[in-house]
Amino acid sequence: MILRRMGTGGTRPRASAWSSLRPLLGDRRSSIVGLALSSVLSGITEAATLALVAQVAATLVDGAKRVHVDVGPLHMNEAIGTLLALALALSVVRLILQVPISLLPARIAAQVQARLRENLFDAFTRASWAVKSRDHEGHLQDLVTNQVTQAASGALQATALLVALLTFLVMVISALALNVAVALIVLAAAIALFALLRPLNALGGRVARALSQAQMNYAGEVGEAIRVAEETDVFGVAAVQRSQIDRLVARTRDLFSRTQLIAGLGPNVYQSLVYLILVAGLAAVYETGAGQFGSLGAVVLLLVRAGGYGRQFQSSYLVVRQTLPFVERVQDAERRYLASSPFAGAVPLTRVETLAFKDVSFAYLPDRPVLSKVSFKVAGGEAIGIVGPSGAGKSTLVQILLRLRAPDSGRYLVNGDPAEQFAREDWQRRVACVPQEPRLLHASVADNIRFLRDLDDAAVQRAARLAGIHEDVMGWSDGYDTIVGPRADAVSGGQQQRICLARALAAEPEILVLDEPTSALDPHSERLIQESLAALKGELTLFVVAHRMSTLDMCERVLVLVDGRLEAFDTVDRLRLDSSYYRSASALADGVSVAKS
Ligand SMILES: Nc1ncnc2c1ncn2[C@@H]1O[C@H](COP(=O)(O)OP(=O)(O)O)[C@@H](O)[C@H]1O
Ligand SMILES: [Mg+2]
Structure with missing residues (x-):
């Protein structure tokens, strides 16, 4: 925060005072x-x-x-x-x-x-x-x-x-x-x-x-x-x-x-x-x-x-x-x-059959590529893990997947057609995500799960059960009316994360993206979230940016991203043989669990 200049998009002196008024x-x-x-x-x-x-x-x-x-x-x-x-x-x-x-x-x-x-x-x-x-x-x-x-x-x-x-x-x-x-x-x-x-x-x-x-x-x-x-x-x-x-x-x-x-x-x-x-x-x-x-x-x-x-x-x-x-x-x-304002698209989207990246590249700054020619194809219903060192571009890839950002070059295809041509509202109805940092509204649990959408109480509770937060909520004196929020002490980080998962599940998405959902969780919350994901497997297309190797066990295939390049995209069993990053990361994870036990 220190000595930061705030560039505000350039207010420039104008020729005529009246033109502004x-x-x-x-x-x-x-x-x-x-x-x-x-x-x-x-x-x-x-x-x-x-x-x-x-x-x-x-x-x-x-x-x-x-x-x-x-x-x-x-x-x-x-x-x-x-x-x-x-x-x-x-x-x-x-x-x-x-x-x-x-x-x-x-x-x-x-x-x-x-x-x-x-x-x-x-x-x-x-x-x-x-x-x-x-x-x-x-x-x-x-x-x-x-x-x-x-x-x-x-x-x-x-x-x-x-x-x-x-x-x-x-x-x-x-x-x-x-x-x-x-x-x-x-x-x-x-x-x-x-x-x-x-x-x-x-x-x-x-x-x-x-x-x-x-x-x-x-x-x-x-x-x-x-x-x-x-x-x-x-x-x-x-x-x-x-x-x-x-x-x-x-x-x-x-x-x-x-x-x-x-x-x-x-x-x-x-x-x-x-x-x-x-x-x-x-x-x-x-x-x-x-x-x-x-x-x-x-x-x-x-x-x-x-x-x-x-x-x-x-x-x-x-x-x-x-x-x-x-x-x-x-x-x-x-x-x-x-x-x-991004291109809104007009083609109706009724079902997501496949998602594919074709040579997708992306950079925030001109001379520093964050993703370089990433290509993969995923079928509807698959559970995909995404791993890679910090700064490899995982969150960036996720943001492109969500259509929050567009590739600089290459193509993002949905059902074989350019993703951006599909109507944004249709797309938004079909995808959901859980960000790494849970962000709650200062509102009741129910309203946090509903999140400004037209969802009834049954949908809210169903999502809460799926996300493994229902039992916790019932234990609070005001139940679903309990006020939670950014500064509310009532809920732990793990509970906040599960409320965010319930929010993501409430509208029954076809695609769910989780960016390191268990990286900062207590073991209990981590286990509950992993159980939720396991239960969802096959119901929807799942992308999980995984921090813990244990999360990957439920994934059919894993994307290994290193320095913005796709190092491998395969099953966990094959990666153990082929991916040097995967091998060293799992060796490290095993070492940690051995040290702990
Ligand atoms: N909004 C941004 N503006 C500029 N650079 C960014 C921005 N977000 C991420 N980066 C940079 O892009 C690279 C990839 O970041 P990210 O996708 O967050 O990686 P990961 O999620 O794998 O840790 C990093 O070097 C990061 O510093
Ligand atoms: Mg990230």
């Missing part, structure tokens, strides 16, 4: 149109209210009873009361418009969050085993929690950006109608200002990208720390582990602090500069001597509000920039998962 908001078009309309209407009512208030105030200062307006498109001569009533009505309309303006962004962001989570997990479940197995500890958890939360806040800010932009425009257009000179100066300066602050926005994006990566590293290390908690205690290295985690915490702290600083600084600087511009605008009016007192007041009011919306725009824009790395990371992961 568009897919986020793309399928919520009606909500966005609704929000845009509400913002424009709200802006218009606000601008009109402000203009009316400024005019009425100016008239009151003059001591007149009627308001006389003659600016731009506005020509009015109304009683003050009428105008106040109009302003009141406009304020009420604006108030009502705040409902969609608050509701729609909340709904859009919540939908974005849910959609990202659904899509990402969906993509993960479709990804190839090769890609899933490469993912680091805590990677997906962090993606679907932290990174998606940040991405959803980006969506929220994108809607705020839209509202701010539209309202800003309405304010400026209204100001233009009232006084072209002032409004133009302020508008031009506001745009120049935004351009001036672009480097700050870009910096915000870069720091956020680093923060996103740092968070992934942190989550990965914490996940790993949880996994090796027992070893950490035993080896007394908790202090080292703490300092490593602390370093990662400090890194996210620093980056988080910088993103927040940038997020605050930009808008605040912007707001202050807007006032400078406003003063400059007024100075320009003074120079030209244009304008009527009432309308000038209205223009100033509108531009102050426009400055406020400009600040909001600047602020949202910064936050959107800062959340884009999170959006991109989530989208990259989704793309990476989907791109790896």
